[in-house]
Amino acid sequence: MKKSEKKGRLKMKNKKLSTTITITISIVAAVCILGLFLFANGSMTSVMKKNSMDNMKTALESRQKVIEDYVNNAEDQLVSYSKGIEIVNLLEHPDEPDVVETAQKYTENYYKELSGWEGIYAGEPNTHVLAHNNPKVVGMTTRKGEALKQLQNAMKESNRLYNAGIIVSPASQKLTLSMYCPIYKGDKMIGYVGGGPFGEQLQKSLDSLKVEGLAHASFTMINTKTKTYIFSQDSKKIAKEIKDPMLLQVVENAEKNGNQIQEIEYKDTNGNDSVGVYRAISNRGWAVVMTDTEDEIYAVANANRNMLGGICIGSFLLIVILTFVVIRFCLSPLKVAERAILKLKDLDLSKDKKIQKYVNGKSEIGHIATAIDSLYDTFSSIIDTLSGCSSSLLGSAERITETSQELYECVGDNAATAEQVVAGATMTKEAVEQVGKEISHISKLVDEVGEQVKAGSEHSEELIKDVLKMKKVANESLDVNSEKMKSNEERIEKAMKDLKSLSRINGMVDQILEITSQ
Numbered sequence: 001m002k003k004s005e006k007k008g009r010l011k012m013k014n015k016k017l018s019t020t021i022t023i024t025i026s027i028v029a030a031v032c033i034l035g036l037f038l039f040a041n042g043s044m045t046s047v048m049k050k051n052s053m054d055n056m057k058t059a060l061e062s063r064q065k066v067i068e069d070y071v072n073n074a075e076d077q078l079v080s081y082s083k084g085i086e087i088v089n090l091l092e093h094p095d096e097p098d099v100v101e102t103a104q105k106y107t108e109n110y111y112k113e114l115s116g117w118e119g120i121y122a123g124e125p126n127t128h129v130l131a132h133n134n135p136k137v138v139g140m141t142t143r144k145g146e147a148l149k150q151l152q153n154a155m156k157e158s159n160r161l162y163n164a165g166i167i168v169s170p171a172s173q174k175l176t177l178s179m180y181c182p183i184y185k186g187d188k189m190i191g192y193v194g195g196g197p198f199g200e201q202l203q204k205s206l207d208s209l210k211v212e213g214l215a216h217a218s219f220t221m222i223n224t225k226t227k228t229y230i231f232s233q234d235s236k237k238i239a240k241e242i243k244d245p246m247l248l249q250v251v252e253n254a255e256k257n258g259n260q261i262q263e264i265e266y267k268d269t270n271g272n273d274s275v276g277v278y279r280a281i282s283n284r285g286w287a288v289v290m291t292d293t294e295d296e297i298y299a300v301a302n303a304n305r306n307m308l309g310g311i312c313i314g315s316f317l318l319i320v321i322l323t324f325v326v327i328r329f330c331l332s333p334l335k336v337a338e339r340a341i342l343k344l345k346d347l348d349l350s351k352d353k354k355i356q357k358y359v360n361g362k363s364e365i366g367h368i369a370t371a372i373d374s375l376y377d378t379f380s381s382i383i384d385t386l387s388g389c390s391s392s393l394l395g396s397a398e399r400i401t402e403t404s405q406e407l408y409e410c411v412g413d414n415a416a417t418a419e420q421v422v423a424g425a426t427m428t429k430e431a432v433e434q435v436g437k438e439i440s441h442i443s444k445l446v447d448e449v450g451e452q453v454k455a456g457s458e459h460s461e462e463l464i465k466d467v468l469k470m471k472k473v474a475n476e477s478l479d480v481n482s483e484k485m486k487s488n489e490e491r492i493e494k495a496m497k498d499l500k501s502l503s504r505i506n507g508m509v510d511q512i513l514e515i516t517s518q
Helices: 003-082 085-092 097-113 145-158 199-207 245-257 299-345 364-435 437-476 482-517
Strands: 117-123 129-132 162-168 175-185 188-197 218-223 228-232 262-267 273-281 286-293
Touching: 003 117, 003 175, 003 188, 003 199, 003 218, 003 273, 003 286, 003 299, 085 097, 085 117, 085 129, 085 175, 085 188, 097 117, 097 129, 145 162, 145 175, 145 188, 162 218, 162 228, 175 199, 188 199, 199 228, 218 245, 245 262, 245 273, 245 286, 299 364
Parallel strands: none
Antiparallel strands: 117 129, 117 188, 162 175, 175 188, 218 228, 218 286, 262 273, 273 286
16 A cells, blocks of 8 residues: 555544544534423423413403493493483373473483494384484384394393394494393383494404504404304404304303303414414303414514524534534644654654654643654664664675585585495495305495495485575575574584484495405
8 A cells, every 4th residue: 555545544534533523522512402492492482372372361351351341331321321310201201292302302412422322312112212312213113023022022131231232233334332221110111222332433442452463363252142243353244143163162162161261273264273262251141252373373482483493503503613623623733643653654763843842741642742752762773773683684694605605515525425435335345245255244234335325325415405405595585584594504403414424424434445455
């Protein structure tokens, strides 16, 4: 592997280390921030949603209060009108012109003191009008048949005052709070007074009640007994039968829940998730309902959740960036140490000046730099020692080569001597054969000597080959290790032993020659 490839791989590992640390810290930070976000968002959203619902309930209560004040004020004014002596006298003496005239003036003057009323009048139980703020209506009968019977029954059941709610007036075609107050003499109803204010004033009062965050909230008042609209922002629904499933559910639950404000969840006609609050007004058979979509009700909570999410994401990114920068800064001394280690690996023992400023430092980088600096010195000492040893080994190898050469020459001389011995032994054998049976034991000895000489000759040839190999190995392996040198030494010793054997053979030959000469 090339040096540049190795350096590149180490750099990649270093980058991988910084990346791994950054990713690990990022994951830990992400988990912590996510947990914090979920906890904070859950708590905050729960509180804010509760506040939004509380605001909605407060808005409902304020509207209910406006309606009740408006209706109570109108009822008190009608009751006050019914208690006038002029009206009582009129109903007791409807045929006396002076009484009728007095009641008419009283009615007209009373009407002038009212604000936003459609009209006020007094009539007999059969709805024959005896006095009216509009003189043209006097003498008219407003209801007949079943409608008259329903009105009479309703007034009798209410005893004090019958409030029909906000209806579209047949006379003015405007929203009007229609009220009737029966007048009794003993147990007999001698007549009634009727009238009511326009609903426009109530609508303006309700519209003026703006609730922050509920700009599109819808307010409705219904009659839970007749299942009809009393008041609605859609004027076309007023006095009409209720068909909205949500309002029908309110009607169904109105009597069960009393006057407590209740919550209801549903989907509107557009399929949007919506929330409503309602309260039943049991004594009147009414219910007030306020509804809005969840998107608007929880808009503030959702906005705060998104803002919190943005803050968490921003914090996470900031942590990641700062972590990356800090890690790169902290790992920069390691790059200096890395370069120094790579130089050591390549046996470049020139000290790096950049790492010297970290030597003897107390930090981990200081310890590493000190260790690297020590390695520089240690490696330099080792190389010096190895250089001395190499020079010594080179000299020893040269001496071994010279010795091997001398040994080769000696072995050559021994080989020649061995050949001469073989020739002499042959001649000795022929002479011994001629001597006869008397010296048969000498002949046998000669035979044995001949065989040993022959074996010695063959062994000498092998020894010459071994010596030649040893010479070749000695010339080619100046850098051969000590084990091969020991092997050569063993072979040399063996050769020396063999030479000694040849010396003994020469001695034996001399003895044989001496015997032969005898």
